[in-house]
Amino acid sequence: MIDNNFKKKVVGVDIRIDRTALGVVNIRGEILARNEFVTTDYPNISEFVTKLAEAIVDMTEATGSFTEIRSVGISAPSGNFITGCIENSPNFPWKGIVPLAAMLRDRLGLAVAVDNNANVIAMAEHAFGAAHGMKDFILVNLGSGTGSCFFSNGHIHRGIHGFSGELGHTTFIQGGRPCGCGKQGCLEAYTAVKGVLQTAREVLAESDKPSLMRTDAELKVRMIVEFCKVGDELAIEVMRRTGVCLGMALAQYATLLNPEAIILSGVVSKAGKWLLEPANEALEAHVFHNMKDKVKLLISDYDDKEINVLGASVLAWGVKEYSLFI
Amino acid sequence: MIDNNFKKKVVGVDIRIDRTALGVVNIRGEILARNEFVTTDYPNISEFVTKLAEAIVDMTEATGSFTEIRSVGISAPSGNFITGCIENSPNFPWKGIVPLAAMLRDRLGLAVAVDNNANVIAMAEHAFGAAHGMKDFILVNLGSGTGSCFFSNGHIHRGIHGFSGELGHTTFIQGGRPCGCGKQGCLEAYTAVKGVLQTAREVLAESDKPSLMRTDAELKVRMIVEFCKVGDELAIEVMRRTGVCLGMALAQYATLLNPEAIILSGVVSKAGKWLLEPANEALEAHVFHNMKDKVKLLISDYDDKEINVLGASVLAWGVKEYSLFI
Numbered sequence: 001m002i003d004n005n006f007k008k009k010v011v012g013v014d015i016r017i018d019r020t021a022l023g024v025v026n027i028r029g030e031i032l033a034r035n036e037f038v039t040t041d042y043p044n045i046s047e048f049v050t051k052l053a054e055a056i057v058d059m060t061e062a063t064g065s066f067t068e069i070r071s072v073g074i075s076a077p078s079g080n081f082i083t084g085c086i087e088n089s090p091n092f093p094w095k096g097i098v099p100l101a102a103m104l105r106d107r108l109g110l111a112v113a114v115d116n117n118a119n120v121i122a123m124a125e126h127a128f129g130a131a132h133g134m135k136d137f138i139l140v141n142l143g144s145g146t147g148s149c150f151f152s153n154g155h156i157h158r159g160i161h162g163f164s165g166e167l168g169h170t171t172f173i174q175g176g177r178p179c180g181c182g183k184q185g186c187l188e189a190y191t192a193v194k195g196v197l198q199t200a201r202e203v204l205a206e207s208d209k210p211s212l213m214r215t216d217a218e219l220k221v222r223m224i225v226e227f228c229k230v231g232d233e234l235a236i237e238v239m240r241r242t243g244v245c246l247g248m249a250l251a252q253y254a255t256l257l258n259p260e261a262i263i264l265s266g267v268v269s270k271a272g273k274w275l276l277e278p279a280n281e282a283l284e285a286h287v288f289h290n291m292k293d294k295v296k297l298l299i300s301d302y303d304d305k306e307i308n309v310l311g312a313s314v315l316a317w318g319v320k321e322y323s324l325f326i
Numbered sequence: 327m328i329d330n331n332f333k334k335k336v337v338g339v340d341i342r343i344d345r346t347a348l349g350v351v352n353i354r355g356e357i358l359a360r361n362e363f364v365t366t367d368y369p370n371i372s373e374f375v376t377k378l379a380e381a382i383v384d385m386t387e388a389t390g391s392f393t394e395i396r397s398v399g400i401s402a403p404s405g406n407f408i409t410g411c412i413e414n415s416p417n418f419p420w421k422g423i424v425p426l427a428a429m430l431r432d433r434l435g436l437a438v439a440v441d442n443n444a445n446v447i448a449m450a451e452h453a454f455g456a457a458h459g460m461k462d463f464i465l466v467n468l469g470s471g472t473g474s475c476f477f478s479n480g481h482i483h484r485g486i487h488g489f490s491g492e493l494g495h496t497t498f499i500q501g502g503r504p505c506g507c508g509k510q511g512c513l514e515a516y517t518a519v520k521g522v523l524q525t526a527r528e529v530l531a532e533s534d535k536p537s538l539m540r541t542d543a544e545l546k547v548r549m550i551v552e553f554c555k556v557g558d559e560l561a562i563e564v565m566r567r568t569g570v571c572l573g574m575a576l577a578q579y580a581t582l583l584n585p586e587a588i589i590l591s592g593v594v595s596k597a598g599k600w601l602l603e604p605a606n607e608a609l610e611a612h613v614f615h616n617m618k619d620k621v622k623l624l625i626s627d628y629d630d631k632e633i634n635v636l637g638a639s640v641l642a643w644g645v646k647e648y649s650l651f652i
Contacts, residue, residue: 007550088616089338150478152479160620163584163618164583166614169614173476182615255493255495256493259485289508
């Protein structure tokens with residue numbers, strides 16, 4: 001059967017706290033058109049969705065026609081695939097349960113799926129990246145939080161309520177650093193952006209050595225990564241400590257799930273070997289013996305700004321068109 | 327199509343360190359015949375397999391005919407489904423990699439599958455027990471070790487090398503009790519049989535209170551369970567501490583995987599509410615907030631001696647008959 005109605009493009013949307021990026025993407029993962037706007041300009045969710053629908057129509061008209069678009073995938077922190085909602089996000093101005101997929105579907109007349117950013121990044125890596133062809137792997141995203149996604153038998157594992165993968169909120173040190181979630185000692189407090197910055201403050205306080213991190217400007221993780229590259233000893237020490245914490249936690253994750261690989265993404269992962277080598281050493285030291293030297297620890301090659309749009313397009317291909325009528 | 331060659335029975339085998347039990351089982355999970363022999367009488371693996379084949383033929387002839395048997399499933403500690411081998415068991419007299427499935431298949435001319443005991447118990451619970459109809463659940467077996475099995479999207483997750491589920495060898499307390507695996511502070515050292523007995527010694531040493539555990543006989547977990555039932559304060563304290571350790575670890579597992587339920591099996595789980603209540607309290611205190619009050623913590627209803635034979639029969643139904651020719 002020749003299906004002349006087969007639609008060859010989807011839209012991927014990456015909603016972040018500060019800006020929302022979107023793209024028209026084909027089945028090969030090529031981003032054919034882009035658009036973006038400032039998320040914080042739309043503190044009212046209804047106005048945000050109207051703006052997003054307009055941005056999608058404008059972008060698609062620029063590269064062909066809106067009617068060529070099959071469906072829309074959205075990456076959003078606290079996005080839940082099962083409900084299509086953003087659920088109790090601590091950071092967005094839209095509070096409570098926001099039925100984003102349904103709202104955008106009603107504006108556009110297209111099937112829409114929503115998922116959290118770690119799941120979406122894992123889908124991109126599985127379709128086009130480091131995890132291509134893998135059946136069992138873990139993606140760990142080290143950004144403002146520490147999220148994760150796990151593929152089992154070639155399929156994403158979302159869990160019964162779609163909340164799976166909260167690696168950042170497993171307890172790493174009992175009674176350790178306070179975490180934004182209200183618990184203490186969560187892994188996120190050591191491996192996500194705020195945690196790395198706290199480690200930097202500790203390292204600077206412990207030592208008298210000179211360091212580029214001793215600056216009057218507000219220190220950012222991206223700066224620490226750059227300082228590692230020019231051999232700043234204390235910056236390297238910050239990433240070493242971060243890597244040790246991460247590797248110990250990943251050893252537990254791997255012992256439970258025996259994945260082929262663990263792929264790191266997000267701004268902290270951009271530290272490259274300065275994070276990877278201590279993390280791998282700690283992983284190998286703590287993983288169960290029959291998995292030693294068997295878990296590939298990798299860093300995503302993708303641009304941090306591009307991968308969510310790409311992954312959201314993979315999500316869009318997966319959503320069934322008949323979900324429009326549900 | 328009417329398939330007159332459809333075979334309506336399988337054999338389930340439960341190999342333990344001390345004794346090997348087997349049964350003829352129908353598709354409804356009814357055990358129609360049983361047999362058993364002493365494992366330790368056969369320190370030579372070839373003689374063991376010959377004895378096992380004889381025991382299967384004897385048992386099947388007693389209830390009909392050997393030709394009615396479709397396939398054989400085997401539950402064995404350190405059994406690996408992917409390779410069909412018992413791999414580097416610390417406890418069996420058969421060392422290294424033992425190709426058990428292939429050896430028995432060659433003796434019987436039937437398809438044979440092998441898996442570890444936690445996976446097999448989970449299959450029984452999924453087919454006939456507490457996990458029936460569940461897509462995402464975890465089974466934790468608290469016996470001589472602490473094993474686990476995880477179902478994702480309705481399918482067992484074995485991991486890339488079949489080693490998944492080593493919950494007992496995740497680090498529970500850094501630098502804690504030594505574990506048989508060579509690491510320190512593994513969960514197994516607190517929640518499996520030896521760990522519970524060590525906790526009992528600690529509890530007895532800390533207190534002057536009378537206790538039925540103060541006995542000249544060798545203390546067993548089964549005895550501690552009985553002492554709880556008659557209100558022995560220190561026995562109850564042993565199970566409370568065990569439950570707290572277990573619950574904290576299960577909170578991490580649930581935070582990672584968002585299961586519908588966690589089902590406990592094995593001799594330690596027979597402590598019932600004396601384990602379950604403190605475990606559930608610790609789980610709820612440590613699980614990520616959006617999963618609070620959402621993870622069902624259950625204890626298997628099955629007889630400890632029966633469930634492995636039943637689960638091995640489920641495994642047998644899953645093995646493809648053409649695996650004979652591979």
